[in-house]
Amino acid sequence: MNAGNVARLLVLGLLVTFLLVPRWFAPVFAPLNQFGAPAIYDQGNLLSLALWHVATVIAAAFASALVAVVLGVFVTRPAGAQFLPLSRAMVNFGQTFPPVAVLAITVPLVGFGQVPTLIALFAYGLLPVFENTIAGLEGCPRATLDAADGMGMSAGQRLLAVELPLSLPLILEGVRLSLVINVGTATIGSTVAAKGLGEVIIAGLLSNNTAFVLQGGLVTALMAILLYDAMRLLERRWVRGSQG
Numbered sequence: 001m002n003a004g005n006v007a008r009l010l011v012l013g014l015l016v017t018f019l020l021v022p023r024w025f026a027p028v029f030a031p032l033n034q035f036g037a038p039a040i041y042d043q044g045n046l047l048s049l050a051l052w053h054v055a056t057v058i059a060a061a062f063a064s065a066l067v068a069v070v071l072g073v074f075v076t077r078p079a080g081a082q083f084l085p086l087s088r089a090m091v092n093f094g095q096t097f098p099p100v101a102v103l104a105i106t107v108p109l110v111g112f113g114q115v116p117t118l119i120a121l122f123a124y125g126l127l128p129v130f131e132n133t134i135a136g137l138e139g140c141p142r143a144t145l146d147a148a149d150g151m152g153m154s155a156g157q158r159l160l161a162v163e164l165p166l167s168l169p170l171i172l173e174g175v176r177l178s179l180v181i182n183v184g185t186a187t188i189g190s191t192v193a194a195k196g197l198g199e200v201i202i203a204g205l206l207s208n209n210t211a212f213v214l215q216g217g218l219v220t221a222l223m224a225i226l227l228y229d230a231m232r233l234l235e236r237r238w239v240r241g242s243q244g
Contacts, residue, residue: 019050019219026040038212040211041211052194052196056195064121064126067122069171071087071091072137093123094123094126099121103192107192112194121182121185137164140166140167168238180227187201197220200215
């Protein structure tokens with residue numbers, strides 16, 4: 001086992017231990033507090049909040065990846081090429097319009113909770129996957145596409161058997177980027193009563209409890225690192241499988 005794998009296991013073990021038995025870490029965070037304030041977040045279950053956080057991020061990433069890939073395929077076909085500027089403007093909306101503003105718009109429509117957060121993360125995650133899908137499909141070698149045509153493949157067969165497998169590394173890179181960015185962005189969901197680690201950070205800010213803020217931030221950061229590594233491993237396996 002190399003040093004990288006050992007480091008990943010140590011980080012994972014540390015994170016799981018903290019979420020399962022956070023009281024063990026009270027001495028570490030106690031010096032950050034004043035006037036006898038709690039050293040460990042005690043207004044909810046940290047493990048439950050972390051699971052809600054991950055579930056929200058993964059659900060939004062799956063939805064945005066699905067839509068972005070389908071849209072990217074569509075605008076790279078002759079029938080959809082004319083819609084590329086409009087599609088690009090639509091997916092750019094999610095990046096140029098702050099997620100907080102998306103929450104402000106969606107809460108009156110769908111209420112408080114996870115749904116407005118999912119919508120904000122969905123919109124925010126479209127652009128990386130969309131642009132990488134287009135780059136991957138447009139970067140397929142012309143000679144390879146001509147060979148597929150020469151073999152008598154239909155447009156659909158060429159897309160599924162040649163173009164998408166060749167584009168997969170770039171597409172997955174976009175999904176990974178979208179997923180990791182949204183791990184941090186999802187903390188804002190707690191401002192509209194969505195369950196997640198933002199609840200810990202906000203509680204710390206409201207009570208001037210640095211320990212709470214640090215706990216929420218550290219758990220979020222460690223989750224982002226682990227998800228990033230997990231996606232890299234999945235990318236390698238999927239790419240080998242699709243091109244092997």
